[in-house]
Amino acid sequence: MNSNRFKRQLVTAALPYANGPLHIGHLAGCYLPADIYVRYLRSKGEEVAFVCGSDEHGVAITIKARKEGIEPRQVVDRYHAQMRDSFAAFGIDFDIYGRTTDALHAETAQSFFKTLYDKGGFIEKTSEQYFDPEAQQFLADRYITGTCPVCSFERAYGDQCENCGSSLSPNDLINPKSALSGATPELRPTLNWYLPLDAMAPKIRSYIESRSGWKPTVIGQCRSWLDSGDGLQARSMTRDMDWGVPVPLPEAEGKVLYVWFDAPIGYISATRRLFPTDWERWWKDPETRLVHFIGKDNIVFHCIIFPGMLMEHGDYIVPDQVPANEFLNLEGDKISTSRNWAVWLHEYLEEFPDNQDALRYTLCASAPESKDNDFTWKDFQARNNNELVAVFGNFVNRVSVLIRSNFDGVVPALPAHPTERDAALFEVMETAGVQIGQSIEQYRFREALSVLMDLARAGNKYLAEEEPWKQLKTQPSRAAEVLGMGAVISAALAQWSAPFLPFAAARLRQAWGLEVWSWGEVARRAKTEVPGIRIDDPGLLFQKIDDAAIEAQKTKLDRRKAEMEAATAVDSAPSATLDFAPPKPAISFDDFGKMDLRVGRVLSAERVPKTDKLLKLEVDLGYERRTVVSGIAQHFEPEQLVGKSVTVLANLAPRTIKGIESQGMLLFAEDASGRLHLLEGEGGARPGSAIG
Numbered sequence: 001m002n003s004n005r006f007k008r009q010l011v012t013a014a015l016p017y018a019n020g021p022l023h024i025g026h027l028a029g030c031y032l033p034a035d036i037y038v039r040y041l042r043s044k045g046e047e048v049a050f051v052c053g054s055d056e057h058g059v060a061i062t063i064k065a066r067k068e069g070i071e072p073r074q075v076v077d078r079y080h081a082q083m084r085d086s087f088a089a090f091g092i093d094f095d096i097y098g099r100t101t102d103a104l105h106a107e108t109a110q111s112f113f114k115t116l117y118d119k120g121g122f123i124e125k126t127s128e129q130y131f132d133p134e135a136q137q138f139l140a141d142r143y144i145t146g147t148c149p150v151c152s153f154e155r156a157y158g159d160q161c162e163n164c165g166s167s168l169s170p171n172d173l174i175n176p177k178s179a180l181s182g183a184t185p186e187l188r189p190t191l192n193w194y195l196p197l198d199a200m201a202p203k204i205r206s207y208i209e210s211r212s213g214w215k216p217t218v219i220g221q222c223r224s225w226l227d228s229g230d231g232l233q234a235r236s237m238t239r240d241m242d243w244g245v246p247v248p249l250p251e252a253e254g255k256v257l258y259v260w261f262d263a264p265i266g267y268i269s270a271t272r273r274l275f276p277t278d279w280e281r282w283w284k285d286p287e288t289r290l291v292h293f294i295g296k297d298n299i300v301f302h303c304i305i306f307p308g309m310l311m312e313h314g315d316y317i318v319p320d321q322v323p324a325n326e327f328l329n330l331e332g333d334k335i336s337t338s339r340n341w342a343v344w345l346h347e348y349l350e351e352f353p354d355n356q357d358a359l360r361y362t363l364c365a366s367a368p369e370s371k372d373n374d375f376t377w378k379d380f381q382a383r384n385n386n387e388l389v390a391v392f393g394n395f396v397n398r399v400s401v402l403i404r405s406n407f408d409g410v411v412p413a414l415p416a417h418p419t420e421r422d423a424a425l426f427e428v429m430e431t432a433g434v435q436i437g438q439s440i441e442q443y444r445f446r447e448a449l450s451v452l453m454d455l456a457r458a459g460n461k462y463l464a465e466e467e468p469w470k471q472l473k474t475q476p477s478r479a480a481e482v483l484g485m486g487a488v489i490s491a492a493l494a495q496w497s498a499p500f501l502p503f504a505a506a507r508l509r510q511a512w513g514l515e516v517w518s519w520g521e522v523a524r525r526a527k528t529e530v531p532g533i534r535i536d537d538p539g540l541l542f543q544k545i546d547d548a549a550i551e552a553q554k555t556k557l558d559r560r561k562a563e564m565e566a567a568t569a570v571d572s573a574p575s576a577t578l579d580f581a582p583p584k585p586a587i588s589f590d591d592f593g594k595m596d597l598r599v600g601r602v603l604s605a606e607r608v609p610k611t612d613k614l615l616k617l618e619v620d621l622g623y624e625r626r627t628v629v630s631g632i633a634q635h636f637e638p639e640q641l642v643g644k645s646v647t648v649l650a651n652l653a654p655r656t657i658k659g660i661e662s663q664g665m666l667l668f669a670e671d672a673s674g675r676l677h678l679l680e681g682e683g684g685a686r687p688g689s690a691i692g
Contacts (some may be wrong), residue, residue: 006289006320008047010282011038012267013092014294014302015055015100018079019064022086023342024375025335028328028363029295033445035092036364037293039499040440043519049282052087053098053270054080057244058259059142063179072243076101082612086345089610090356091502098270100245100262105269109262110248112313113237117249121312122193123234129192130158130170130185132178138240139170139178139185146173162336165297190240192255193247197232200308204232207307207318213442217370218324221299235305237261264306268316283316291321299324323443326368330375331557339564341557343375350611350631352549353658357501358384358542364449364500377550377557388501388542392456396493396508396541398463399486402479406472409534411487412480414527421465422485428458429492430523436496437519449500452493459489484531491526495519504541511538548653596651597667597691600626605638608658616660617641619648622688626650629662635676647679647691 013034016026034050041048056076065072076099084097098105116122130139141159148156149172153163158170170176178185197204208222225232237258238247244256256262272279282288292302302322310316329335335342348359362380365387366373403411415422432455439448463486471479490508495517498505509516512535517525600619608614613631615638628648647667654663668676 005287007285007287008049008282009041009289009291010271011041011048011050011291012293013050013052013094014292014298015053015263015266016083017058017060018054018056018076018083018099019061020079020337021347022083022345023335023337024330024345024348024359024363025328025342026295027090027345027359028367028373028375029325030293031087031092032360032363033323033325033367033443034293036445036448036499037291037440037443039093039502040437040519043495043498043516044437045518049271049274050093050095051098051267051270051274052094053096053266054083054100055259055263055266056080056099056101057256057262059140059241062241062243063142066180073101082346085612086349089349090345091360093502096270096274098266098273100266100269102269102273104273105266106245108269108272109245109257109265112265112268112309113257113261114248115313116195116309117193119312119314121195122237123196124191125194125234125236126189126191127236128187129190129240130176130178131188132180132183132185134181134183135178137180138188138190139180140239140241141170143179144170144173144176144185145179146176149174160297167300191251192236192238192240193249193252194234195237195261195305195308195312196234197305197308198234200312201226201232203311204304204308207311208303211320213321215323215370215443217296217326218299218303218322221296222303225300225304232304260301260305261309264301264309286317288317289320290317291323292319294322294324296324296326321443326370327372328363328366328368328375329372331377331554332374340560341564343553346612350614350658351553352545354503355384355543355545357503358388358545361388361449361501364445367446369444369446377553381545381547381550384542384545387453389540389544391453391460392493392497392501392504393540393542395456395459395463395486396490396538399459399483399490400511400535400537402468402472403483403487403535404537407480407483409536411531411533411535412484413531414484414488415481421462422481425458425462425485425489426527428455429489429526433492433496433519433522440499445500452496452500455489455496456493459486459493462486462489487535488526488530491530492522495522495526508538508541511536594651595649598622598648598650599685599687599689599691600646600648600650600664600666601687602641602644602646605641607633607638608660611658614658615641617666619646619664619666620687621648621650622686626663627661628664628666629657629660630666632666632668632676635668641678644678645685645687 011034013030016022038048038050054076061072061075065075080099087094087097130144132139142157144158145155147154148161148164148166150166151161151164153161156168156173158168158173160167176185205226238252238255239258240254241256242254244259245262247255247257268283271282275282294302302319307318310318330341330343333341362383365383366375403409432451435451436448439451466482468479468482471482491514494505494508494514513533598621600621603618603620605615605617608616608629613633615630615633617628617630619626619628649665649667652665654661667679669679670676
């Protein structure tokens, strides 16, 4: 469907579930492509709203709260804040990041449900559902585990198998067990309200078949649901539990809206929060285009169930595009929250400060657009060092340095009589913007990024062939023309790279005094407005990432894998319990002897701004004072540590963290709950005393 017929675009990214941190699979799946798309639309001057928020209801949250001994609200408050802040720090530029525990959301979801109810859109049905006789409550889908009937995975949930991805119902599971008590659940009657997807199937099929330009994987999954042996089936839109939006019916006490009825309405409630007086034009005007960015595991909900709800309501537009991505794996293995096999965004932002663009670039360049793809730390390093630094950054830096050192920072004029080489470079520039835009509009972000980098490569090739650093001595007028050409290409890169690399693009524009130009005007304005401007040093746009940083990340993953394998082995033994971290591989005495362990005394401690985990400590080692940055802020308040004796690994190579040089490492003991405890010095040992 041609997007040009729409006045505005409402872009949503799947509401992340507020029971854990964000990882790179989430980013590559929908948030980064959505952000690139929206930034591009804004650069064209289109009217666009970018909406997201935390999905804060559902069984997984109550399970996590029960395990931690806290209330569900405490869980969602923690992760909502963390995800919101991580998105912002990574440059995912939502117009609003809402939450489904918001009162306005509850009102919106209940009103939506009541409209469908009043129109006769639900079927009231008493059905047999699983009940935990020990916990004395009905079990929602995620409170039931068992063997998957499709792939025989023994820890499938009652709504989905995370091993093979099959959507399930609790009755499908073999040997079901309650996740609350471990008891075998019993089937008992309960009343719920069902959305008659079977009766709605012809309308949904017509909607699906009217779509054009959808990815084959999206259309294929929709058709597999519609064409399965039993076709679409009525699906309960309510649940027997107490965490969620209450069902707005007097006879539904103790029941809440099904999370997949509740969650997509979060897009609507967030839009209401963003546009209190005119939100309806974003949801009820046929001239608004609705685009959902999601991962492939959410296709059925966004392409069948939610459109069915919208059509049944009658007042709302339906999604025009759902560019779902496949899955991103990590180092050849499936990303798994439960196994802690992931690169967590909040950790990346702490460990690679001011390197957001490097991760954005790598995730876009290897995005799982048509098939599952793999992220490796070595590929991340190579793409940063060999492409961002060596190609893009190198080109801009060479142009900037030569102009500032030889022309007082004033960009020289362009050639009055362009050579064939000059004309060829301008042709590459003029077509690049069109090609990048076309690729983005077709949701081919990898292709768009490749065209952008080809422009930087063309600029490097041009400099290598012209050698202006030599021409400055032999043909200074030609050197000036070449550098003027280079500045024009750099300015175009500053504009067209902004959707992909917003931090570097902003630094370059600021240093060169460039406004944000409309996408289609970039080539013209670069050629007419850049010659004659005075440019400042943008600094290095990208920093090389060394082997030590990559090895540290790989070691972290290896440790996590070993810990999970050990935990799995212990869990599989009937009488075993995991009270301690698994022992690490044996080392030699010589290896141990290389460590310089010292007693230290904490002189001061303070939180590192804009981080959740880091404390900056000044530690007295007797013979000198050290600054140590330690990720312990979630375990200790700063004032708890002042005056304490601590164990310090004193000969650890210094490392810069959040702009602070950390000159050592504090050692702690971790108990079975993950809580850290100080290793305090005994017997009045003086700061600097060796430990051995």
